[in-house]
Amino acid sequence: MIFCNKKQGLxxxxxxxxxxxxxxxxxxxxxxxxxxxxxGNEIETGIVLK
Known part of the structure; x- marks a missing residue:
């Protein structure tokens, strides 16, 4: 699962x-x-990498 915050990071x-x-x-x-x-990229919080 991914958590993204432009100020804090990925x-x-x-x-x-x-x-x-x-x-x-x-x-x-x-x-x-x-x-x-x-x-330059929009990352959706909560996506699951497979």
Whole structure:
């Protein structure tokens, strides 16, 4: 499950706790810091990654 807040960042719930993502890299794109990523992308809180 994902928790997203543009001011605080992007958090992913795992079986062992919560990860705070500092950088992300979309497929075929450059790596970027999470604040830049969130400024250009809308992430829905509560989605489940499979």
């Amino acid at each position: 958090f992913v719930k795992t079986g062992d706790g919560i990860l705070s993502l500092l950088e992300v890299q979309s497929e075929n794109a450059k790596r970027m810091d999470i604040k830049s990523f969130l400024n």
